[in-house]
Amino acid sequence: MTTKTEELAARWSAVMMSNYKAPPVALALSLSGCGGGGGPTSPSGPPTPSVPTYSVTATVFYDQNRNGQLDAGENTRIPGVDVVIGPGTGKSAAGTGQAVVSGVTEGAQTVALRTDSLPTYFQPESQLSVQVPAASEVRIPLTLPIGNNSANVYLGYGDSITYGDGSSDRQGYVQKLQNLLGPYLGRAEVRSWGRPGSNSSTGEDAMRVTMGWFNPAYVLILYGTAVVDETGAVRFFEDIYGQDASLEKVLNKGYPYPN
Numbered sequence: 001m002t003t004k005t006e007e008l009a010a011r012w013s014a015v016m017m018s019n020y021k022a023p024p025v026a027l028a029l030s031l032s033g034c035g036g037g038g039g040p041t042s043p044s045g046p047p048t049p050s051v052p053t054y055s056v057t058a059t060v061f062y063d064q065n066r067n068g069q070l071d072a073g074e075n076t077r078i079p080g081v082d083v084v085i086g087p088g089t090g091k092s093a094a095g096t097g098q099a100v101v102s103g104v105t106e107g108a109q110t111v112a113l114r115t116d117s118l119p120t121y122f123q124p125e126s127q128l129s130v131q132v133p134a135a136s137e138v139r140i141p142l143t144l145p146i147g148n149n150s151a152n153v154y155l156g157y158g159d160s161i162t163y164g165d166g167s168s169d170r171q172g173y174v175q176k177l178q179n180l181l182g183p184y185l186g187r188a189e190v191r192s193w194g195r196p197g198s199n200s201s202t203g204e205d206a207m208r209v210t211m212g213w214f215n216p217a218y219v220l221i222l223y224g225t226a227v228v229d230e231t232g233a234v235r236f237f238e239d240i241y242g243q244d245a246s247l248e249k250v251l252n253k254g255y256p257y258p259n
Contacts, residue, residue, distance in 0.1 A: 003238065005225075008237055008244055009226075013206065015113050018173060021042040022248065024135050051106055052105075053088070053102070053103045053104055053134070055100055055102045056100075056132060056135070057101075058085065058098065058139075059098050059138075059140065059142070060092040060098075060141070061100075062074065062076035063125065063142060063152070064076075064077060064151045065157060068125055068126070069141070070139045070141070075186050076185050077095065077185060078090060078118075079092050079094040079097060080119070081095055081113055081114075081117050081140075081142075081151045082114035082117040083111070083112075084101075084113070084114065085110070085111050086103075086132070087103055088104040090102070093248040094183065094184045094185075095186055097186065104132050104135055107132060108130075109129060109131075109132055110128075110129050111127070111128040118142070122128055123144070139147075140180070148215070150215045152188055153214065153217050153218070154216060154217070154218045154224065155193065155211075155214045155216035156174055156177065156190065156193070156218045156220045156224070157159045158220075158223050158224075159197065159198050159203075159223050160194065160195075164194070165196055177220075178190040193210050193213075193214070198223075200221075
């Protein structure tokens with residue numbers, strides 16, 4: 001028997017397919033211009049001397065003990081951060097956290113970060129400066145307000161998906177997430193706590209105790225609402241999160257549907 005949730009899912013899938021439009025094909029046009037002769041040109045003045053510029057390598061790192069220094073054991077690097085040194089800019093790379101900032105003029109230059117490029121919750125420390133060209137490298141610390149939680153520990157928390165049911169290695173997504181985070185940040189430890197058949201209500205009751213066991217810096221909470229049975233059919237659980245009524249209201253209202 002088809003459940004109400006499965007009926008709504010099928011209706012919504014049909015809506016999505018009917019709204020799909022092939023992307024337009026962009027045509028590139030090459031325009032050539034021609035110019036006529038002009039009047040006589042006046043003699044040019046002496047050439048403007050070029051201003052020498054330099055490259056500075058910036059390393060953006062996670063300062064776990066908040067002392068402003070890159071200490072032994074602090075192996076986490078922060079990628080994707082825009083570093084600004086004088087007129088030059090660069091973006092920190094995955095794994096190394098390094099940004100090569102080119103076009104920096106000589107003298108004392110302020111080191112700044114574009115705050116909209118910082119990962120959520122990470123905070124810069126005191127403003128830095130660098131003397132160019134005497135210094136070709138600068139280290140930029142970022143802090144993370146996690147209190148006494150364990151730095152670089154990620155906890156996957158949820159039901160059978162987190163437990164590993166159905167995955168080929170019975171480990172679920174844990175090792176896959178580890179393989180993504182490790183090279184990206186330079187250091188990460190992924191742990192998991194999953195219980196088959198549980199839902200978010202029972203998970204909420206056990207979460208405080210579980211957090212004490214692992215003391216993680218990050219928590220990924222994942223609960224599934226559908227399962228693929230032995231025949232390959234997708235079966236939806238009953239609407240334990242109360243979303244079916246909202247979806248049915250949107251479908252019954254008809255086109256245009258919200259994005």
